Amino acid sequence: MTAGRAPFEPSLDMMLTHPSKCAAQLRMPIERGAMIRVYADMVADLFHCGHVEFLKKARALGDYLLVGIHADDVLLSYKCRPILTMEERVASVAGCRYVDEVLPDAPFIIGRAWIEKHDIHLVVHGNDFSQEKLEHYYKVPMEMGIFRTVPYTRGISTNEIVRRIIGRQFELQHASSDEAFI
Numbered sequence: 001m002t003a004g005r006a007p008f009e010p011s012l013d014m015m016l017t018h019p020s021k022c023a024a025q026l027r028m029p030i031e032r033g034a035m036i037r038v039y040a041d042m043v044a045d046l047f048h049c050g051h052v053e054f055l056k057k058a059r060a061l062g063d064y065l066l067v068g069i070h071a072d073d074v075l076l077s078y079k080c081r082p083i084l085t086m087e088e089r090v091a092s093v094a095g096c097r098y099v100d101e102v103l104p105d106a107p108f109i110i111g112r113a114w115i116e117k118h119d120i121h122l123v124v125h126g127n128d129f130s131q132e133k134l135e136h137y138y139k140v141p142m143e144m145g146i147f148r149t150v151p152y153t154r155g156i157s158t159n160e161i162v163r164r165i166i167g168r169q170f171e172l173q174h175a176s177s178d179e180a181f182i
Contacts, residue, residue, distance in 0.1 A: 035062075035063040035064050036061070036062030036063045036064070036121050036122065037062060037063070037064045037066060037118070037119055037120055037121045037122070038058055038059065038061050038062035038064065038065050038066070038120075038121065038122045038123075038124055039065075039066045039067075039068065039110075039115075039118065039120040039122070039123050039124070040054070040055065040058040040065065040066075040067050040068070040123075040124045040125065041067070041068035041069075041070060041106050041108075041110065041125070042054070042067065042068070042069065042070070042093075043069070043070050043075060043082060043089070043158070044067075044069050044084075044089040044090075044092060044093045045082040045083055045084050045089060045158045046083060046084065046158045046161050046162070047084075047089070047092035047093065047096075048156055048157075048158070048161060049153070049156055050152075050153035050155075050156040050157060051093075051096075052096055052098070053153040054126055054150065054152075054153060055067065055093075055096050055098040055099055056098050057124075057150035057151065058098070058124040058150060059098035059099070061122055061124060061148065061150075062121065062122055064100045064101070065098055065099050065100050065101070066100065066101045066102075066103055066118055066120065067093050067099050067101070067102050067103065068102075068103045068106025068107075069086065069089050069090055069093060069102060069103065069104050069105070069106055070105075070106055070107075070108055071086065071104070071105040071106070072086065074105075074107070074108045075108075083162075086104055086105070090102050090104050103118065108137060109136070109137050109139075110123055110137065110138055110140060110141055111140050112140050112144070115140065115141065115144070115146075120141075120146070121146060122146050122147075122148060123138060123141035123146055123147045123148070124147075124148050124149070124150055125137075125138060125147075125149055125150075126149060126150060126151070126152040126153075127149040127150065127151055127152050128152040129149075134147075134149070
């Protein structure tokens with residue numbers, strides 16, 4: 001790569017319409033015609049349409065999508081404890097048509113050993129993290145040149161769903177008994 005030239009960053013449209021061309025230009029360490037294994041990690045609590053969109057975008061970057069689901073104890077340092085159990089979160093993600101394999105108890109920081117163990121060619125995350133967070137959690141895949149972000153789905157998140165539930169509960173508590181039926 002020449003000095004001052006940015007690395008190849010394909011547009012989402014290009015990734016969706018020409019994934020093999022993008023893989024070649026990303027200089028991914030795969031043989032011609034080999035299956036491109038994409039890895040995405042997530043909490044997957046209260047699985048919703050934003051998760052589905054993320055997984056659809058991640059899957060479009062390759063031929064096989066592995067999804068790592070973070071363990072509760074790993075999440076306690078970052079977020080609050082998930083509402084759904086690990087088994088429920090794994091089952092929800094496994095039911096998504098874009099997902100080929102689910103890996104429970106995935107690490108929060110992706111290391112070379114995890115990448116090699118699961119034969120991962122590309123690591124993907126939403127673009128909702130700051131650059132500092134991305135460099136912390138995805139340092140190794142970034143150094144390996146196999147990390148990409150996809151656009152975050154605005155307007156829907158697990159936190160937003162929880163806010164809606166709390167707001168609805170408040171409405172129900174203050175409604176007359178005739179209006180309290182859902």
